[in-house]
Amino acid sequence: MAAPLPICHLNGEFLPLAEARISPLDRSFLFGDGVYEVVPVFEGRPFRFTEHFDRLSRSLAAVRMRDPHTRDAWRALVRELMVRNGGGRMYVYVQVSRGAENGRNHAPLPDIPPTVFAFCAPLPPPTPELLAQGLSCVTAADTRWARCDIKSTALLANVLLRQLSVDAGGHETILLRDGLLMEASASTVHIVKGGRLITPPDSTRILPGTTRSAVEELADRIGLPRETREVTEAELRAADEVWLASATRNVSSVTRIDGAPVGPGVPGPHWKRMWQAFNDLQVELAGQPW
Numbered sequence: 457m458a459a460p461l462p463i464c465h466l467n468g469e470f471l472p473l474a475e476a477r478i479s480p481l482d483r484s485f486l487f488g489d490g491v492y493e494v495v496p497v498f499e500g501r502p503f504r505f506t507e508h509f510d511r512l513s514r515s516l517a518a519v520r521m522r523d524p525h526t527r528d529a530w531r532a533l534v535r536e537l538m539v540r541n542g543g544g545r546m547y548v549y550v551q552v553s554r555g556a557e558n559g560r561n562h563a564p565l566p567d568i569p570p571t572v573f574a575f576c577a578p579l580p581p582p583t584p585e586l587l588a589q590g591l592s593c594v595t596a597a598d599t600r601w602a603r604c605d606i607k608s609t610a611l612l613a614n615v616l617l618r619q620l621s622v623d624a625g626g627h628e629t630i631l632l633r634d635g636l637l638m639e640a641s642a643s644t645v646h647i648v649k650g651g652r653l654i655t656p657p658d659s660t661r662i663l664p665g666t667t668r669s670a671v672e673e674l675a676d677r678i679g680l681p682r683e684t685r686e687v688t689e690a691e692l693r694a695a696d697e698v699w700l701a702s703a704t705r706n707v708s709s710v711t712r713i714d715g716a717p718v719g720p721g722v723p724g725p726h727w728k729r730m731w732q733a734f735n736d737l738q739v740e741l742a743g744q745p746w
Contacts (some may be wrong), residue, residue, distance in 0.1 A: 457577060457704070461541035464575040465533055470540055473575055482571050484553030486560055488610030490571070491515035492551040494703045495534065496579055499742035500543050502534060506746075507666040508703075512550065515607045521554060524570050531746070533574065541576045547704055550574045551609060579704060587731075590711030590723045591627040591700065595689075596620050598631035598638050598661070605660050617641040628700055630692070630713065633661065637687040640700055644668040646707075648697035648726050653682035667701040674733040680726060697724035706734045 464473040483489035493512045496503045509530055516523050525533065534548055555568040600613040618641040621629045630645055631638040637656050639645050644665035646655045653675050658664045675682045692698065696719045698710040707730050709723035 458580055459577065461546065461576045461578065463537065463540040464573065465537050466573050467569075467571060470536065476573070478571055478573070479556035481558065481560070482553055482556040483566075484551070484571065484609055487562075488608065488612075489519070490551055490553030490609040491519060491521070491607050492549065492609050493607060495548045495550070496703045496706075497538060497544075497546045497548060497576075498738040499545075500538075501741055501744065502538075502548065502746050503703075503738070503741070504666045504670060505531070505534070507669065511607060511664065511666060512552070516552060518603070518606045519554075519608070520565060521552065521570065524552060524572050537574055537576055545579050545581075546576045547579045548574060548576050553609070582705075582708070586708075587723070590709040590718075592621075592625070592712040593628045593630050593640070593698075593700075593710050594621050594624045594626050594714055595630045595632055595692075598633040600631075603660055604638075604663055605658070607663060614641045626712075628710075630710075632689050632692075635689050637689065637692050638662055639665075643700040643702040643705065643708075644671075645692075646671060646699040646701065647687055647692060647695035648699070648724065649691065649695050651681065651726070653680050653726070654687055654691075655682070655684050656687050657684050665701060667703055667706065670734070670737070671699070671701050671707055671730065674730060674737065678729050678733050680729070695719070697727055699727055699730070707731060 460473055462472055463470055464476050466476045493508045495508045509527060513523050551573045553571040555570045557566045557568050596617055617629045621627060628643055629641045631640060637645055639662050646653055656662060672682060698718045700708045700710060709727040711718050711721050
């Protein structure tokens, strides 16, 4: 990922990222006690802003934290941060922690001011080589906690799982549990079989993906039949196409899993249609209110 842009937001103040400081007693530092969102910005416009901040509100409620801002206040914060960093294609990272108390206590949950932090970074487009060749992935047993539907900052399991793909010279780790496809370490996974898009259902074991929902809406737009149901490991390995969807990737084609080709081993025709539909949607939304 690209280096962050220079201006961040911390607790109501815009300041140089290099000068931002939080307490070492902040609960996000001590416990991973916080939630976050990542919002891509295309054509100068945050993509699916409402859906991202709806999910932030759900995550906050799930961990028994109050949302520190109204939706309009979040919108103003994101807009100002984008402007101060020069606009353009980027992503915005927003994190809310439970804050810093005077000590380290598991419980009771303290009623203290939250820590609100946000920064931006450039979002470079995928290289022509990556578009032409697709992604290489490995699989691994899903060792994460039981509430993956919360977008928590406690991401150690995800980090270690992603490292497995790095160690293998790949791009992402696809997670399996009890013989079923879950998601990837930082992406939703879709398969295509027999001209039909199939996606595992949302549950406490899967983070509801905002880009995933965009993929589903675009599938309807381009006339690609789809269904939501459990996907077995065998179906994953026998798929005609496999896609990853995330805020910073849009939708990417997976062409190798554990060293074996997916289909013919090149990005498939359905993914090419979806990729074009995503790009068309970004242009279509440019300049519209968000």
